[in-house]
Every structure is written in C-alpha cells, then in structure tokens.
Amino acid sequence: MASSPSHEIEAQDQLVERGWRPFLRRNQRYLSAIGTLVVIALFGAAIFHLTAEVQYEDVVSALAGTSWRSVAAAILFTGLSFLALTFYDVGALDYIRRKLPYADVALTAACAYAVGNTAGFGPLSGGAIRYRSYSRLGLEPDDIGRVIAFVTLAFGLGLAAVTCLSLLAVGEYVAPLTGLDAFWLRIIAAVVLAGLLAVLTAGRSGHAFSIGRFTLRLPDSRTSSRQFLVTALDLASSATVLYVLLPSGTIGWPAFLAIYSIAVGLGVLSHVPAGLGVFETVIVATLGHAADVDAILGALVLYRLIYHVLPLLVALVVIVGIELRQLAGHPAASSLRRAGGRMTPLLLATLALVLSLMLVLSSVTPTPDENLAFLANYVSLPIVEGAHFLASLLGLALFIVARGLALRLDGAWWAAILIALVALLLSLVKAVALGEAGMLAFFLVGLLASRRLFVRPASLFGQALTLPWLTALGVICLGAFVVLLFVYRNVEYSHELWWQFEFSAEAPRGLRALLGVTIGASAVAIWSLMRPAATAIAPASNEDMERAIAILEAQDVSDANLVRMGDKSIMFSADGRAFIMYGRWGRSWVALFDPVGPVEAWPDLIWQFIETARSNGCRAVFYQVSPRGLAYYADAGLRAFRLGELAEVDLTRFEMKGGKWATLRHQVSRGQRDGLEFSVVEPADVPAILPELAAISDAWLAHHNAREKGFSLGAFDPQYLVTQPVAILKCQGRIVAFANILLTGTREEGSVDLMRFSPEAPKGSMDFLFAQLMEYLKAQGYRRFNLGMAPLSGMSSRSTAPVWDRAGRTFYEHGERFYNFKGLRAFKSKFHPHWQPRYLAASGGLNPILALMDATFLIGGGIKGAIKK
Known part of the structure; x- marks a missing residue:
C-alpha cells in the first residue's frame, strides 16, 4: 500500500543531518540571495561615500x-x-x-x-x-x-x-x-x-x-x-x-x-x-x-x-x-x-523590468522646476501627489507582471496593457515626463503587436515570485533607497517630512513613494515565500482510467500502458484528447513521459500541468520525455537534462541473419536445445496462470534481494497483469520466465514491463524470450519494439558539455557498485537497436537535482526502496 504524502516528507526529513553544514546546504539559495542584497547594499554605501x-x-x-x-x-x-x-x-x-x-x-x-x-x-x-x-x-x-x-x-x-x-x-x-x-x-x-x-x-x-x-x-x-x-x-x-x-x-x-x-x-x-x-x-x-x-x-x-x-x-x-x-x-x-x-x-x-525600474526611480527623483510650474497652473496638488505615489506602485505591479509576460500568460498581457496605459497617463500628470511616456507607449505597441503569443489562461495572482525575482525586486528597492539618499542628501530628515504636501516639497513626495514601494515589495515577498503546503493529489478514478485507456489505444507509445497500474494520477487536456499521468513526492509533481495524445494538444496540457503544480506550491517535472516535445517544454520555461537513451528495434528489418547476429542466434539455438518453449498468453487466459507467475516473481525478488518498484515500472499486480498479453517461457512443461507485453491498437510499437525468471531457468533465457517475442510481434504486424531506457547512457564528457552531463557520465563510468549501467546497455545492444535520448524537463538551478531525487524516490516507493536494487 502506498505511503501517505506526510509519511514521505517525514521520511526525507529523518535523513537530514544536524549542524551548520546541512543548514548551509538546505538554505543555499536563500543565503545566496541575501548575499546579493548585502553586496548591493555595500556597493551602494561605497558609491554614496565616493x-x-x-x-x-x-x-x-x-x-x-x-x-x-x-x-x-x-x-x-x-x-x-x-x-x-x-x-x-x-x-x-x-x-x-x-x-x-x-x-x-x-x-x-x-x-x-x-x-x-x-x-x-x-x-x-x-x-x-x-x-x-x-x-x-x-x-x-x-x-x-x-x-x-x-x-x-x-x-x-x-x-x-x-x-x-x-x-x-x-x-x-x-x-x-x-x-x-x-x-x-x-x-x-x-x-x-x-x-x-x-x-x-x-x-x-x-x-x-x-x-x-x-x-x-x-x-x-x-x-x-x-x-x-x-x-x-x-x-x-x-x-x-x-x-x-x-x-x-x-x-x-x-x-x-x-x-x-x-x-x-x-x-x-x-x-x-x-x-x-x-x-x-x-x-x-x-x-x-x-x-x-x-x-x-x-x-x-x-x-x-x-x-x-x-x-x-x-x-x-x-x-x-x-x-x-x-x-x-x-x-x-x-x-x-x-x-x-x-x-x-x-x-x-x-x-x-526596465520600465518598472524607471517608474520606481522617477518617483524618488525630483521633477524639473519648469515642469512643476506648468503643472501648478493646470493640475491640483492632490492629483499630483496621488499620481506620484500611484506611479511608484504601478512600477512594482509592472515588475510582478513581467514574470507573467515571460510565462506568456494572457492575464499578464491584459494587466500589462492596463498598467502601461495608466502609468503613461500618470507620467504626464505627475511630471510631464515625455520620455517616460514615450517608453510606455513603445511598450504598449510591442504588447499589441504580439497579442497572439500570450494565450495561456492562468491566474496572474496565483503566480508566486521565485527567489531570483525576489532578489531582483530587493535590488530595485535598495537602488531606489540609495538614489533617494543621493538626490536629497542636503535635506535634513525629520518626521514632519512625511506630512508635507506642497508643489515644491519633492523630498517628502519621494519618501512616501519609496515607503509605498517598500511595503508593497515586502508584502509580495512574504506572499511568495509562504508557499501553500504541498497537497495530496487524488488517484485516478475508474472513469479516468477508462478515458485514459481509450486515448492510449489510439496512440503509438506502448509505454503509456503503465497508466493501467492505477498508481498514478491523471490530468486530461481541456478538449479531452490527451492526458498526463503523474505522481507526487516531496514538492515535485512528476509527469511520466510526454503527454499521451495528439501532439497538437501537448502545449496547452504541458502548461496546464505546470500551472497546477505551481499553484499547489510544487515544482513541475517531466520524466523520460522525448526529443519530440523539447520545444514545448522550452517554451514553458523548462530546461531539458539528459537522463539516458531509449533502445528501439526496427521490427520491419529485424532478421537474425548475418555476422552481427551470431551471438544472439547462438543463444536462441541454445535455448531450444535446453527445451525452452515460447508462447503468448492472451489477457483472457492470464488469470489461469497467475499463481505460477506469482511464484516466479517472488523467487526473482528474493534471489535479487529486491522489492517492487512503481511509477515508471510496473509491479506484480494481478489486476494490472490481466489487462495485456503475457509472454512466457516453459521448460519441461513448467513456466520458468515471463514478461507482460505492452501494446496499443495502432500496432506501431510493442514493449515489455515486468521481466522475471525463476532461478532454475536455463542461462540466457531472457535473450531467448526477447528474440522470440520480437519475431512474434513482427509476425503480428508491429513496426517497433521498445527495449526501454539505459540510464545515464549517451551523456557527453566534453569540457563544453553541461555539468549535469559530465557528472552523469562520471557516474555511468564509475557507478557500477550502485547500478549495472553498462551491463544494462550491453544487454540491450545485443539487439542492435537505434538509441534515442530521453530527458528530464524541469526549471533550472537546483530543481533538476531535487526533481531527479524525488522521481527516484517515487519509483522506488521511498528512500529505502531507492537504495535497494
């Protein structure tokens, strides 16, 4: 039975060491942000002195x-x-x-x-x-x-x-x-x-x-x-x-x-x-x-x-x-x-961002005397004071909206249009700032010309600013404070300044504007840092499962059958033509594979998943995605990090003839001499052999000192096994090995999930089973056979490669004590497959590392399962 989310988080917390080093590791991002603000404060003090x-x-x-x-x-x-x-x-x-x-x-x-x-x-x-x-x-x-x-x-x-x-x-x-x-x-x-x-x-x-x-x-x-x-x-x-x-x-x-x-x-x-x-x-x-x-x-x-x-x-x-x-x-x-x-x-x-800085800084700098004299003839003092204060707050609002523009939110586009229009009007009312108004007008033109790009229907107010954005906001506030001190350095401070309202009282106006921006920025920071607690996600209902299975049957990706395990939640696209299967561990919502469904439905569904995860205070992660969807993940603000390579065999050309197939032909001949018999059991007949399969599975787990996995791997679950055919090997009339087959209605691709054999099975039984299964699927009209992924395979070790790739390559070369990386690739290489890269898509910084850890725990069923075979 799956552990609850609270137990998962407690399990992770129990591993946390005590002391200042773990504290520094846990809070590295926050300390770095504070360090940046300290640096800007020190340099601000230095330039003020100079x-x-x-x-x-x-x-x-x-x-x-x-x-x-x-x-x-x-x-x-x-x-x-x-x-x-x-x-x-x-x-x-x-x-x-x-x-x-x-x-x-x-x-x-x-x-x-x-x-x-x-x-x-x-x-x-x-x-x-x-x-x-x-x-x-x-x-x-x-x-x-x-x-x-x-x-x-x-x-x-x-x-x-x-x-x-x-x-x-x-x-x-x-x-x-x-x-x-x-x-x-x-x-x-x-x-x-x-x-x-x-x-x-x-x-x-x-x-x-x-x-x-x-x-x-x-x-x-x-x-x-x-x-x-x-x-x-x-x-x-x-x-x-x-x-x-x-x-x-x-x-x-x-x-x-x-x-x-x-x-x-x-x-x-x-x-x-x-x-x-x-x-x-x-x-x-x-x-x-x-x-x-x-x-x-x-x-x-x-x-x-x-x-x-x-x-x-x-x-x-x-x-x-x-x-x-x-x-x-x-x-x-x-x-x-x-x-x-x-x-x-x-x-x-x-x-x-530039315009937000402009609005904030203009609020703490004086208006030219001739402009003030002009305004005094046409505009009352309360309007000038109000325009000055509101313009500074609009600068803060435009900073917040900037993140929504980067994410292509339709709400951010409308908010930016409104803020720019009001700020343009206020810039004229408060200081006759023609240059400022011209910049805002240019911004409006750019927004109007690119309207078609901002189509993501997400709540702007549900967007919490991330730490780099909050750091930049702190830099703007500190910069405005330093500019205020520089501009009015000859004005002696007194409490009465806060209550002076005159056309010539520029320093009090700047003080009030800075106070408003600071209070607003503090409220935004508190709102963003106090993220909502990660909530449990609902498991898929029977109705959701039926809808998902109907969709996957019309697709070419056989691995999508892992949705049948029932251990993942399902999110459907707005039009109901595609779905994402996902799970949660810690603060990661981990989607398995690309969206399942027509590719034209992917962009909106990817964004829907990211937005929903963020609204729950979690990071969105896509695990084992293909090159086909990389542009969509990049467009959603995620970066792709290589996980390994997927092996695919072209069944239309699969024929064990020629010198390169000599080893595999030998294994098949040896299996036949050992009395191995291959057959495929249809789903309706699988219940009859479940007791034998369960005995083989238990023996296999005990022999390998392993435990059942989940999420990206199937577990021995009778309800799951009876949904698809099962390939079996018999020796002297007894089943000694089996693998459940994953198929879709398009006959484009076939794959396997569970692959287990009895300790008494003849050596090379898995080679025999795979070779026979490929021959069987080819005869049934299938075009590809998915051999699954080889983790960390294909990562670059070049000096110009990302640190992620070089670290993965090093672990691939020297991590045999933890996992048989090279052995797994060598096994799959026997079938001369075509290798395709697979990626982890997540936001930058430390998120990819944390996301990969959470995905590993999700697959292993916890920290203890992740460190076992």
Whole structure:
C-alpha cells in the first residue's frame, strides 16, 4: 500500500543531518540571495561615500551637456560590440559542428545579450533566450548546453586575457587608481596570462587532458585565437561606448580598457542583476580623481541607456516587425519569425523590468522646476501627489507582471496593457515626463503587436515570485533607497517630512513613494515565500482510467500502458484528447513521459500541468520525455537534462541473419536445445496462470534481494497483469520466465514491463524470450519494439558539455557498485537497436537535482526502496 504524502516528507526529513553544514546546504539559495542584497547594499554605501561632494543637479547638468557627437559615437560602438557578440554563438556552433543560418544566430545572440545585459538573472538570462530559440531551430538540449558553456567560457577567458594584457601595457597608469604598485599588477597579470597560455597550449590541437578524474577538452588553437579576437573586439567596443561619453582627457584609452574589464568582471562575479551598482562603484572609485564625479555619473547613466536599454528596444522593433503579416509572409523571414516568436515574451518581460525600474526611480527623483510650474497652473496638488505615489506602485505591479509576460500568460498581457496605459497617463500628470511616456507607449505597441503569443489562461495572482525575482525586486528597492539618499542628501530628515504636501516639497513626495514601494515589495515577498503546503493529489478514478485507456489505444507509445497500474494520477487536456499521468513526492509533481495524445494538444496540457503544480506550491517535472516535445517544454520555461537513451528495434528489418547476429542466434539455438518453449498468453487466459507467475516473481525478488518498484515500472499486480498479453517461457512443461507485453491498437510499437525468471531457468533465457517475442510481434504486424531506457547512457564528457552531463557520465563510468549501467546497455545492444535520448524537463538551478531525487524516490516507493536494487 502506498505511503501517505506526510509519511514521505517525514521520511526525507529523518535523513537530514544536524549542524551548520546541512543548514548551509538546505538554505543555499536563500543565503545566496541575501548575499546579493548585502553586496548591493555595500556597493551602494561605497558609491554614496565616493559621491559625497556631488549634487544631483550637477549630474543632470553633466548629462544634458553631453554632445550629440559623443552620443552618436557611443551608439556606433554599441552596434559594433553587438556585432562582435553574435560571433560568440557562431564560434560555438562551429565548435560543436552544427550549422544554422547566420540571420537566425545573429538574432538569437543579439536578443540573448540584450536581455542578459539588462536583466542579468536566471529567469530572463541569455541562456533562457538561447534555449527557447535554438530548440525551435532544431538543436538538442545537449547542443544548446554546449553552446551556452562555450559562450560563457570564451567570454570569461577572453575577459581575463584582455584585462591582463592591458595591465601589462599600462600598469603604471592603472596602479594609482587601484592602490597597488604597478610592478605587482604586472606580476599578477603575467601569472594569469601564463596560466591561460599553458592551458591553451596543452589543448592546442583539440586534444583532451586530464586533471585527476576529470577530462578537459579545449578548442584547438584556431578556435581559441578566433574567440580571443572576438572578445577583444567586444570589450574594446563596449569600453569605447563609455569612454566617448566621459569628459575628454580623463584617462588614456588603454588604461581605461583595463579598468573597464575589471569593472565588468566584478559585476559578473557579484551576481547582482546587470552588475547594477557594482560596475558604477568601480568606475567612480578608479576615475574619481581624474575627472569630476558628476560628469562620470552622467556618463554612466548614458552608458546604461545606450548599451543596455537601446539594444533591447532595437531587438523588440526587429522582432515586432518580423511578427507583422507583411514581413512574416516573406519566405526569407520564415525562420526568423519562428525563432523570434519564442523570444518576444522574454524581450517584453525584460522591457517591463526596465520600465518598472524607471517608474520606481522617477518617483524618488525630483521633477524639473519648469515642469512643476506648468503643472501648478493646470493640475491640483492632490492629483499630483496621488499620481506620484500611484506611479511608484504601478512600477512594482509592472515588475510582478513581467514574470507573467515571460510565462506568456494572457492575464499578464491584459494587466500589462492596463498598467502601461495608466502609468503613461500618470507620467504626464505627475511630471510631464515625455520620455517616460514615450517608453510606455513603445511598450504598449510591442504588447499589441504580439497579442497572439500570450494565450495561456492562468491566474496572474496565483503566480508566486521565485527567489531570483525576489532578489531582483530587493535590488530595485535598495537602488531606489540609495538614489533617494543621493538626490536629497542636503535635506535634513525629520518626521514632519512625511506630512508635507506642497508643489515644491519633492523630498517628502519621494519618501512616501519609496515607503509605498517598500511595503508593497515586502508584502509580495512574504506572499511568495509562504508557499501553500504541498497537497495530496487524488488517484485516478475508474472513469479516468477508462478515458485514459481509450486515448492510449489510439496512440503509438506502448509505454503509456503503465497508466493501467492505477498508481498514478491523471490530468486530461481541456478538449479531452490527451492526458498526463503523474505522481507526487516531496514538492515535485512528476509527469511520466510526454503527454499521451495528439501532439497538437501537448502545449496547452504541458502548461496546464505546470500551472497546477505551481499553484499547489510544487515544482513541475517531466520524466523520460522525448526529443519530440523539447520545444514545448522550452517554451514553458523548462530546461531539458539528459537522463539516458531509449533502445528501439526496427521490427520491419529485424532478421537474425548475418555476422552481427551470431551471438544472439547462438543463444536462441541454445535455448531450444535446453527445451525452452515460447508462447503468448492472451489477457483472457492470464488469470489461469497467475499463481505460477506469482511464484516466479517472488523467487526473482528474493534471489535479487529486491522489492517492487512503481511509477515508471510496473509491479506484480494481478489486476494490472490481466489487462495485456503475457509472454512466457516453459521448460519441461513448467513456466520458468515471463514478461507482460505492452501494446496499443495502432500496432506501431510493442514493449515489455515486468521481466522475471525463476532461478532454475536455463542461462540466457531472457535473450531467448526477447528474440522470440520480437519475431512474434513482427509476425503480428508491429513496426517497433521498445527495449526501454539505459540510464545515464549517451551523456557527453566534453569540457563544453553541461555539468549535469559530465557528472552523469562520471557516474555511468564509475557507478557500477550502485547500478549495472553498462551491463544494462550491453544487454540491450545485443539487439542492435537505434538509441534515442530521453530527458528530464524541469526549471533550472537546483530543481533538476531535487526533481531527479524525488522521481527516484517515487519509483522506488521511498528512500529505502531507492537504495535497494
């Protein structure tokens, strides 16, 4: 009898150790988020101290005084930098020997960097953009993971190399700005360069070298040198964007390149979204003695707008243009439209984040005097005060809606339309902010043009923000607080400020707006962190079972017959044509296989399952899914992680003739000499042989010191066995082995589930049974035989492969004491099958590891069952 959910959770909790290390492991995500907020707070305090002599008006004046020639040059170098960035992906695809049209690659890479540079955190990272786009363009998850790893490694190594080369050339100029002697700067740079050169030299021909038990395979010299040039061009161009905005003569360009590279590196290492505050602090700290700080701050604001926001707007313009019917109907735009449709929601979500930050920051900064004077003539003070406060809250609401846009919720689309319209009106009423209104109008146009993409009918208010989103929300609040302190640093605080209502009382207005945003953000955080408790899921009713069996009989996937076990819950699509069978362990809702039913019903059903799991405070997991559905899982925000490979035999070509079948022919001949007799018992006759089958099953379990499994494997259950035919082997008139056969009405595929034999069965009985069963199914008109999955098989060990793959490969090579990974694949290889990858689809971070553990416990029937055979 299955254990209750509360017992399952208690069983897991009993294994938890006591002490600070287990505490750190359990709360790693929360501690990391707190660390990010602490870092931004420290850097905020540092930049507040560094700008002690600077006034807000001075920064505005410096910003307004920037020449249009400098702005045009900055835009030009931004375009050159993004052109270089596209060649990271080109090089990665060339390295993994995959070819895609450059237009598709360039669009994907540009959008990935536009989102990654602006958002800079997990849900809206460049990796998510690449995963959604490249999966639609035909790349498998392994290839996409290698592309992401290659791009990340290439940028990191290139950044280190460019920084060190710059320090060697201009160390004496950088030393006074960093507080280190030029000699030691050059020594550090030389050591780092020597290490990089040694590693690249060792892999110059693309050969692998080992470090302990790990194998690292580096690109060849041609690829490495090409990627270094790409990185150098990218960093040189992006550094020049900021350099041309700085006051003339502030610092030499080579020295500035070194400082810029260091600032970018620290921003990346800080894990603060977009390096916000960290990058600015390093630039101000190193250049503050060489130029006016107000001019540097003005240049940094322009740099953020030109290099971060402008590419995002351009990417949206391009993709929205592709979405238009006139362009989408052009043959040359078809593949671009296919890729762009996957990226538009993420681009709009990122723009929503930018606009939310804009609304919050505008609420804590003063309105120009001439705008206030204009408003005083036409609008009453209560309306201005109310508009100012409500606009800040709309910024918070738009941040929350951004996540729904990324998930393509129809409710999020309507909410974004409403928020943008109201915010646009309020931006005019509170400050006559034409630039702010223009950005909101652009956002509205993008939403209207992409309406068809937001079709998921989910509750927006049921969406709890995940930890990365809450961290980003905390960064926005801290940033607004630092800006408020900077802008009104000359205003002495008093409690009376909260109650001052005048047109000229800007500081009180900013205080009230920040308080509203902070209270609202705290409420959202508390709501999101206090997830609903995981609830038990209802088992499938008899009526549900009948509906599911009727659906699977018309499909080609024989493994779907595992629904007959009755140990899984069933979720049907809205139209009733497809279903998902699933179970729960801990906080994971684990769906077994792809949805069963017509593929056109998959997307909505996948999303329905994910949404229902989340509404119950659980993670959605899809176990053993095929490549056929990867684009749908990617579109739902999940990532695919390889589990192993499924073996399929083409029965139309199955014939035990020729040299490669010699071993199997020998086993079949030996079985015949040993007196083995094969037959298939139809479902109606299975009850008569159940006692003999039960005796064989009990003996098999005792001999292997095993226990019954479940979920993705059938158990010896009489009600389950009588639903399908059973293949049996007899020896001297007695049954010595059996396997229940899984079939559907389409005769496309056959498979087996339980495979058990008596200890007295002749050696090689399973080989004999499988060979005879394949001959039988071929004669019955079946086209494929599913031999099942070989766990961890086919995982890549390349240096550019994801950590998941390399860890799985290592466990496959050295984990024989836990499971016979290689033996299982060797057994199935006897039948010369075609191997197809199978995946675990889950969200990123630690979720795949936790999900795989929960799936393992679900299959084993608990922790004790999972560690037994």
